Amino acid sequence: MSFHMTYDEKHYFCFFYVFFLFQFRCTNCGESRDYWQYVVVNEVLDIPGSRGEANLVEKCKLCNRMNTVSIVKDSLGSYSSTEHNEEWQSMIQLDCRGLEPIDFDFRMGWSAVGAETSTVFDDIDLSEKVGFICSFSVSLKCIDHYSF
Incomplete structure (x- = not known):
């Protein structure tokens, strides 16, 4: 079955923002968060002291380091199994x-x-990640750029 997967634009207008949910680990002390964090496309925050x-x-509660995540400009995309022969495709790039x-979390x-x-x-409910993502992996690219 071939398909083209994208974020539903109807929800964009309904909620006035597009968001993605992640769980993060501090690279300084290794603390993992056990809660989901929103990365909102249209929400841009000032970095304190910068x-x-x-x-x-976010300031790490364990080591007090100020950490940031930015969505790389023009990196939001969609998945098309027909255009790329069902190969892996990037849908978002983060500068972590x-x-x-x-x-x-879908x-x-x-x-x-x-x-x-x-x-x-x-x-579409992709919360179980079954059939769409078989395994979750993070590969390091450039300076703190991760691809899923």
Whole structure:
């Protein structure tokens, strides 16, 4: 079955933002968070003590290091099994400074379009990650850039 997977634009207008849920580990002390954190596309925060901005700014509770996550500009994409012969494709790129993503949670807002029939499947539940992601891996690229 071929399909084109993307974030459902209807949810974008409903909630006024697009977000992704991650669990992170501090690269300085190794503390893992046991809760999900939102990285919001349209939310840009000032980094304390810096002129920079990021989509997520967090101070580690264990080592007190200020950590940031930014969504790389123009990196949001969609998955198309027909265009790329069902190969791995990047859907988002993060610039992580001090944090390592250890898990990603598909929640609401995903849709797919059948490649042959153009049938639209709205609000797909991918929370179990079965059949879509067989294993979760993080590979290091550049300076703190992770690909899922």
